[in-house]
Amino acid sequence: xxxxxxxxxxNRERILTTASRxxxxxxxxxxxxxxxxxxxxxxxxxxxSQFGSKQRLVEEAVAEAIASKGRELCETTTVDDYVSEYLxxxxxxxxxxxxxxxxxxxxxxxxxxxxxxxxxxxxxGMIGWLSARIGSGTRQRxxxxxxxxxxxxxxxxxxxxxxxxxxxxxxxxxxxxxxxxAG
Amino acid sequence: xxxxxxxxxxNRERILTTASRxxxxxxxxxxxxxxxxxxxxxxxxxxxSQFGSKQRLVEEAVAEAIASKGRELCETTTVDDYVSEYLxxxxxxxxxxxxxxxxxxxxxxxxxxxxxxxxxxxxxGMIGWLSARIGSGTRQRxxxxxxxxxxxxxxxxxxxxxxxxxxxxxxxxxxxxxxxxAG
DNA sequence: CATTTATAATTACGATCATCATCTAATTCA
DNA sequence: TGAATTAGATGATGATCGTAATTATAAATG
Numbered sequence: 258x259x260x261x262x263x264x265x266x267x268n269r270e271r272i273l274t275t276a277s278r279x280x281x282x283x284x285x286x287x288x289x290x291x292x293x294x295x296x297x298x299x300x301x302x303x304x305x306s307q308f309g310s311k312q313r314l315v316e317e318a319v320a321e322a323i324a325s326k327g328r329e330l331c332e333t334t335t336v337d338d339y340v341s342e343y344l345x346x347x348x349x350x351x352x353x354x355x356x357x358x359x360x361x362x363x364x365x366x367x368x369x370x371x372x373x374x375x376x377x378x379x380x381x382g383m384i385g386w387l388s389a390r391i392g393s394g395t396r397q398r399x400x401x402x403x404x405x406x407x408x409x410x411x412x413x414x415x416x417x418x419x420x421x422x423x424x425x426x427x428x429x430x431x432x433x434x435x436x437x438x439a440g
Numbered sequence: 441x442x443x444x445x446x447x448x449x450x451n452r453e454r455i456l457t458t459a460s461r462x463x464x465x466x467x468x469x470x471x472x473x474x475x476x477x478x479x480x481x482x483x484x485x486x487x488x489s490q491f492g493s494k495q496r497l498v499e500e501a502v503a504e505a506i507a508s509k510g511r512e513l514c515e516t517t518t519v520d521d522y523v524s525e526y527l528x529x530x531x532x533x534x535x536x537x538x539x540x541x542x543x544x545x546x547x548x549x550x551x552x553x554x555x556x557x558x559x560x561x562x563x564x565g566m567i568g569w570l571s572a573r574i575g576s577g578t579r580q581r582x583x584x585x586x587x588x589x590x591x592x593x594x595x596x597x598x599x600x601x602x603x604x605x606x607x608x609x610x611x612x613x614x615x616x617x618x619x620x621x622a623g
Numbered sequence: 624c625a626t627t628t629a630t631a632a633t634t635a636c637g638a639t640c641a642t643c644a645t646c647t648a649a650t651t652c653a
Numbered sequence: 654t655g656a657a658t659t660a661g662a663t664g665a666t667g668a669t670c671g672t673a674a675t676t677a678t679a680a681a682t683g
Contacts, residue, residue: 258631258632258633258676258677258678258679259629259630259631259632259676259677259678259679259680260630260631260632260678260679261631261678261679261680262631262679262680264631264679265630265631265632265679268631268632283550284467284469284546284547284550286467286469286470287469287547287550289669289670289671290669290670290671290672291669291670294632299631299632299633300632300633300634301633301670301671302631302632302633302634302635302672302673303631303632303633304632304671305632305671305672305673306630306631306632307631307632310671310672311670311671311672352549358600358603359546360546361546361603362546362599362600362602362603363467363542363543363544363545363546363547363599363602363603364467364546364547365602365603365604366535366602366603367466367467367470370605373603373604373605374605376603376604376605377603377604377605377606377609380600380603380604380609381606381609401616402616402619402620403620405612405613405616405617406593406616406617406620408596408600409593409596409597409600409613409616409617410589410592410593410596411596412596412599412600413591413592413593413594413595413596413597413599414592414596416545416546416595416596416599417541417545417563417591417592417595419545419546419548419549420541420544420545420546420548420549420556420559420560420563421548421556421559421560421563422553422556422557422559422560423560423564426560426563426564429588430588430592433584433585433588433589433592434588434589434592436585437585437586437589441647441648441649441660441661441662442647442648442649442650442651442658442659442660442661443648443649443650443659443660443661444649444650444651444660445650445651445660447660448659448660448661451660451661472639472640472641473640473641473642474639474640474641482660482661482662483661483662483663484641484642484662484663485643485660485661485662485663485664486660486661486662487641488641488642488643488661489659489660489661490660490661493641493642494641494642
């Protein structure tokens, strides 16, 4: 049964939005096509009209998640502000709307080329953003290196803070990394 | 059909060993009970005689992977050696026998309490190992903080180096982080 | 306005998932 | 030697997986 073009576009967008949240919350292989479409008020088959396959949807959802966070990034003023938001308990406790790099990194190596390329583009963008704002000399290469190390520390701290079951250790991971990146 | 106690123990160990490799290669939710037992030369039923459930096996496999890497750690002399091995392309390209923290971190938050506790114990052990070997003053607390930041950087660098599809960027992530942790 | 065409979403499908009940064979122990 | 125990095979189960065929209706065409 067909639906108006408007309605179809709306459905597509809603699937994409919920997918970008769900894959961050439950992992890519942890969420099925049923959950992805049901949350958008449809049956699972509709996914194939809109995206052709789960893999294709994942590719777009990864891009959407990264783009969405990129938009937030534009509103952030300083690296220090970003770091302390990134390493906050609030961010740790809300993966669904949080950093896609942290949420998807260890699953990414097993995804399609397309998904990995979009992820990679996002990582490059993030490194660029950090590099442009980090004041460690004027040499481009040195700034890029520092940006990489900053990103690596942010992502590593967040995933480990989420993984451990001891709340004290989790807080300590965030705190120690925040302290290091600030000073 | 029954099997000798020896043979049964041997089977159990083989399932555990292959499981600890497979979950690191394909992810916990990416590998099924069939694959886990088949690789050990058994049918899926045997898993339930030995472990009761997939979750229980995962818990033991996580512990086994961490213990196995812990044994390797005893043979490593310096932190610098460890860092350069950890951040080597060889380690990046062989997740199955590599760091369990990096392989499982982003899936861990969705696992059973038991699995997360074993993971957490491993993280604490690793922090302790690093802390005891890092020469940044005598104050325990300061050393622990540095150990955490080191671990966080190692894990973050490895997962991101594995995730990105651009080999040059991947190498650069490893290189920049190695440089930072060395100097 | 009537008819055809295109297509969004439902429904049907086969494969695979983790689990469990049942069975078998052989070890272990009395 | 015989009885009890048990590791593992087997096949059924219901749930869920991703996909393809079907259907219903909007849009295009006359």
